[in-house]
Amino acid sequence: MTRFDADTPAERRKLFAEAIVAHRTRGSPFLTVEVDADPEIDGTDDDGDALPGPWIQFAEQTFNLDVTDDERARLETLLDEFREFRIDEVHSPEESEGTNLRITARSDANRLAGFVDRTFQEVYGRDEDYRAWVTQL
Numbered sequence: 001m002t003r004f005d006a007d008t009p010a011e012r013r014k015l016f017a018e019a020i021v022a023h024r025t026r027g028s029p030f031l032t033v034e035v036d037a038d039p040e041i042d043g044t045d046d047d048g049d050a051l052p053g054p055w056i057q058f059a060e061q062t063f064n065l066d067v068t069d070d071e072r073a074r075l076e077t078l079l080d081e082f083r084e085f086r087i088d089e090v091h092s093p094e095e096s097e098g099t100n101l102r103i104t105a106r107s108d109a110n111r112l113a114g115f116v117d118r119t120f121q122e123v124y125g126r127d128e129d130y131r132a133w134v135t136q137l
Contacts (some may be wrong), residue, residue, distance in 0.1 A: 007131040009117060016113035019134045020058060024109075030059035030137040033116055041125050054124040055135075056116055062088070063103040063115075067123065072099060074123045079103075082115055 006015040016033060023031040037050040044050055057064040063085075067075055079085055082105070089102035105112055120126045 004135070005131055005133045007129055009091075009128060012132050013110070013113045015111040015132065015134060016116045019059060019137055020112050021047055023058065026137070028137055030057045030064075030136065031134060032057045034133050034135050035120055035124070035126055036131050036133075037113045038126070053118065057136075058105075058112065058116075061106050063105055064099050064100065065103075065119070066101040068098050071123050072101070075101070075119065078115075078118060078122050081118050085115065093098060 004015075006012040019031050019033070020108045022028075032055055034055040035053040037053040039050040042051045042053055055065070079087070084107055085103050085105040087101055089100075091100040092098075105115065107115075117132075120130060120132065121128065132133075
């Protein structure tokens with residue numbers, strides 16, 4: 001794997017699939033995919049700086065991600081199309097506005113990559129040309 005970002009649907013899915021294969025081959029603890037922050041979607045802090053964009057981690061057949069209530073509803077709708085995936089753990093700390101989810105996903109790299117891409121678009125509201133980064137592998 002020699003590249004770490006992509007901004008078209010085909011290139012992103014290829015990047016994600018390659019990262020998943022590399023993660024499995026290397027036996028790394030996890031891989032992380034992030035997208036560029038978008039102040040219109042992600043909001044801003046008190047100083048007007050963009051809050052970080054969403055991220056998805058993958059380790060051993062499990063996705064880890066944070067969602068708001070609205071994002072969780074959209075994710076559950078998306079999971080209707082990925083029936084082999086299931087939410088196994090839900091953590092909602094009182095001091096946090098979001099919920100951390102662990103989703104068991106037993107599938108091939110291409111199906112997993114498709115899920116990641118669709119999650120960023122359908123759950124986190126990114127446009128078709130969003131840029132994604134594999135930041136940890």
